[in-house]
Amino acid sequence: MGKIIVTGASGQFGNAAARQLLEKVPAEDLVFLSRTPEGLSDLAERGASVRRADFDDPVSLLAAMEGGERMLLISTVRVGSRVEQHTNAVEAAVARGVKHVVYTSILGCGAPGNPSVEQFDHLATERMIEQSGLAWTHLRDSLYSEAVATAMAIPALAAGGKPENSGEGLVPIVSRDDCVATAVGVLTQDGHANKAYDVTGPELWTLPDAMALVSQMAGKPIVIEPVDDEGMYAYFDSLGVARKASDIVPDGPIPWASEGMVTFGQSIREGFMNVVSDDVERITGRPPRTLRSVLEQYQGAWPQ
Template sequence: MSIIVTGASGNFGRKAADLLLDKVPASELILITRRPAALAAYAERGAQVRYGDFDEPASLAAAFAGGQRMLLISTDQVGGERLRQHRAAIDAAVAAGVQQIAYTSFIGVGPDNPAISTVEHTATEAMLRACGVPYTFLRDSQYADAIAQFALPGALAMGAWMSSAGDGRIALVAREDCVACAVAVVSTPGHENKIYDITGPELLSYRDCVALAVELSGRPLAYDAVTDEQKLAFFDSIGVPRRIEDGMENSPIPWPGEEMVSFERAIREGHFAVLSDHVERLTGRKPKSLRQVCMENIDKLRLAA
């Protein structure tokens, strides 16, 4: 059973490749990347490392040839580019005879979700439903790693976490649990046309995250609840463009302001308040908690404090 992993030189893709090498013969692993040299170590282990670029659809026929299952890792492009890239990948997979496409989507997708970041996930899921190839949607929650490694240290350094998410809750999930679930779906049978919500073990508000940071760091940290307009004004004040088309080259944060504010609105309104046991069902182990992920990054928290 040949397994394709797209975006294989990225963080998620590399971790997936590492786990897959423990489950399937290396020769059955097809790793797609725009930078084959970056995956030379995997080629030395016997994996098929192939050039493929979603921005060059003609490159994908050879890249996907012979693959039977595919892990389609969502690209990091926004502003319409992601959807065009996903369309190219899906069309090429269908033409290549791929028999299952597992896609890394996001929890709470749907037409009523105000989060801009979910729009292209919703559209990609619709493409996959219509393409005729069995699909699996891996609807990952927000990474606990991002909270532990960036959000909380940044807040501790500033002395406050400003948020328009209010007391809305989300089940933060460890990236490694998301990867393990994706690997399980493409390396074992029975996941065709299934939807999995990949979440952590508990629903938490950002205020809960602040309380945990205070406990673990021993330093005070305020939770500054603001309106959407106030949060957007803050992003304006530090030079974050409101939209991707405004240019992101000099932005201190790699996401546009309106997208981030819409994400927090979605949390506040309950669109991401999804809790499931799918991590345990797919991997056989309970998902990591935010506390566990924070303890793995305790040095960053204490240094920031």
């Protein structure tokens, strides 16, 4: 059997997947890729292959993919240029005989009319992988509970409120832990080829209700100000966030664009994420974590 490759093994998702795989698969059957492989020395010491790979350097990818059979392709963060990066990785995988690509996509991907700019890159990548000739599995991950517990909760608690354009739209907020465990399951089990899975939490939430739970647990008020999409852009403008990915200052303080956030909220509001599936439990053998359990985990980081 060929090796399992994990791209982006220095990132949060990739590193967690690498550590879970080491519990399930002999280390000599694992290949972990990173632009900064020196940071993965502890994984190398456990017997895994750690290789340098840069998605912007196709030559590095050819050597990195050697001997692989299944690959976890973790989507990169650069909206607008990541389809090219993903294509470089898949072309190298094809050239080196990889058979199956497992890709971290987004919930609602490909639904007609979905306005989320985040999903445009994911959809283009899904289609590119399907046309590559490789077996594929798309893991369409929902909004992370960890993002709600940190990136959303901390500023909202500090400010005492936040604007919100997702309205009463529902989203099955999911723990990144469950997304990682689902990916590891797909990589280590048979029967997942050429399938797309909705990787969701166990319950649907409106974002105002999720913030109300944060407020209750923290004992501090969070006033939600319902705004339209333009009001949401204005809020991010006031924070100095670029509107489009192409306007992001390289190596600047804010590596993301508001267009992604605003259209994500719009996509929730318009019902594109209103789905709960049992894919996490079927693949991992355990129920997905609740939002409350993840909020409890991060509560110590909230402002007092």
